[in-house]
Amino acid sequence: MAQRMIRALLALCCLLLAGSVLAAIEVREFEEPVLKERYESLNSALRCPKCENQAIGDSDSPIAGDMRERVYQLLQDGRSDREIQDYMIDRFGDYVLYNPRLSGRTWLLWGLPAGLVVLGAVIIGLLVRARRRSANRSLSPEERERINALINRERTE
Known part of the structure; x- marks a missing residue:
């Protein structure tokens, strides 16, 4: 009886761990390899507003996941990199850029x-x-x- 409970608990733990590992992997489909390169470039150039000095491509936070999804949608809509960055700046501020643009404040x-x-x-x-x-x-x-x-x-x- 005790062995069955231990096995059941171990099986449950394995399932939970496997589920969390699979949840962290995001699969994005791109029609053109150029779009995939732009997506990766934007994910490394945009900073997660919740994490400290971590790109949205490297972050596991929910807001970074939302930002990656939005970048993907904007790329699919045909937006330019500049338009996507402007969208993110309007939403999250200049902090979201690793290399801030030259402006009166910078x-x-x-x-x-x-x-x-x-x-x-x-x-x-x-x-x-x-x-x-x-x-x-x-x-x-x-x-x-x-x-x-x-x-x-x-x-x-």
Whole structure:
């Protein structure tokens, strides 16, 4: 009797596990391979609003599944990648894009790294120029005479 219950529980557990594994697999049919590539590209370019830094293609959250379904439907309707991204931005905000577009709110995000590189190059250029000037500068006859006098004075003392 006890063995039957244990077997029944094990069978139930196996069925539940198998059901959850099968539920995570989504099968999408595409008439053209280009659509499948676009679908995969969009799934990797769009971020799940619930998960932290996870693309909708990699996320198991229900909202990511809904977003994948919507991307699939919009592709089947003949929408462009830009139109699909605009739809997702309207619905979920700029956070949904891994690479935000250049706009008034994101100019600092895109411009700051380039500005820092330019600033660093200018500073390095100024430092190199200052060192070259100091290395190329030779002593005037008056400076040499003064140095020699100081050296001689130290020797005599």
